[in-house]
Amino acid sequence: MSDVFTVLLLGGTDEARRLARALHGRPGLRVVSSLAGRVRDPKLPVGDVHEGGFGGASGLETWIRDNGVGAVVDATHPFAARMSESAVTAATRTGTPLLVLLRPGWQEAEGDRWHWMPSLEAAAEALPYLGRRVFLTTGRRSLPVFAGLDTLWFLARSVDPPEGPVPGHVRVVLSRGPFSVEGELGLMRRHRVDVLVTKDSGGEMTTAKLHAARELGVPVVIVRRPPAHDGVPRVESVAEARAWIEALTGQAG
Incomplete structure (x- = not known):
C-alpha cells in the first residue's frame, strides 16, 4: 500500500x-x-x-x-x-x-441598486427595463442568451473570445482580473454604461465593478448561484x- x-x-x-x-x-x-x-x-x-x-x-x-x-x-x-x-x-x-x-457570495451595501435574478435568461428578460448600454461580465459562454436583444448595446468582457451567437451591437474586451475600482470607473464612463450584468461569483478579484456601479448609480443585475x-x-x-x-x-x- x-x-x-x-x-x-x-x-x-x-x-x-x-x-x-x-x-x-x-x-x-x-x-x-x-x-x-x-x-x-x-x-x-x-x-x-x-x-x-x-x-x-x-x-x-x-x-x-x-x-x-x-x-x-x-x-x-x-x-x-x-x-x-x-x-x-x-x-x-x-x-x-x-x-x-x-x-x-457578494453582499449588498448602502447605495447599491441590485436586481437579483434566478438565471441568465431572467437577466436577459429584465435588461430592456433597466438600461440601454450594458456591461456584461457573465462569461464568454453566456453571450448567446443575450443575442436577441438587438435594441441594446453591449460591452462584453471575458478572458477568451465568446462562443456562439452574440448580440448585434457588442464590443468584446478580453481581460483577466483582478480589476481596480479606478479602472472599472474609467471603463464604464468611457462606454456610458447604464446597467451592469454579473453573476454572484464572490471574491475580491472582480468586486471592483460593483464598487464602480455603486459610485456611478448604475443598476446591477446579479444572477444567483446554483x-x-x-x-x-x-x-x-x-x-x-x-x-x-x-x-x-x-x-x-
Whole structure:
C-alpha cells in the first residue's frame, strides 16, 4: 500500500491555487489540481496538474479509483454546477471524502441598486427595463442568451473570445482580473454604461465593478448561484480546507 495520500483538487479558481500552494511539498501528501480546460491560457497551480476534465461523473469515478484518491476538494467556480454534481456523484460511488471550498457570495451595501435574478435568461428578460448600454461580465459562454436583444448595446468582457451567437451591437474586451475600482470607473464612463450584468461569483478579484456601479448609480443585475448540495461539508476559506485535509491525513501546521 502506498504511503502517499492523494488529494484531487478540482480547481481553476484563486482559492484552488492558494490551497495547492499551501499543501505543496508536504511529506506523504500528493495534490493533483484538475483544470477543466475552458480557459485557453489558465493560471497554473503549483504541483501536479490534470487538464481537460474527466468525461462526466463516470469518468471522474474511474479516475478516483485508478489513482488511489483519498479525498476530493471541490474548489471550482461557484457556477460550475455540472462539475460539482459530478464530484458529488463520483465521491458517493467511491466512498471518497468530499469537501466543497466555496467563497462567500457578494453582499449588498448602502447605495447599491441590485436586481437579483434566478438565471441568465431572467437577466436577459429584465435588461430592456433597466438600461440601454450594458456591461456584461457573465462569461464568454453566456453571450448567446443575450443575442436577441438587438435594441441594446453591449460591452462584453471575458478572458477568451465568446462562443456562439452574440448580440448585434457588442464590443468584446478580453481581460483577466483582478480589476481596480479606478479602472472599472474609467471603463464604464468611457462606454456610458447604464446597467451592469454579473453573476454572484464572490471574491475580491472582480468586486471592483460593483464598487464602480455603486459610485456611478448604475443598476446591477446579479444572477444567483446554483443551489448547494445538502449533506456535503462546505468551508469558505483556504485555511479551513487545509485544516480539513490535515485532519484526514493526521498532519498539522
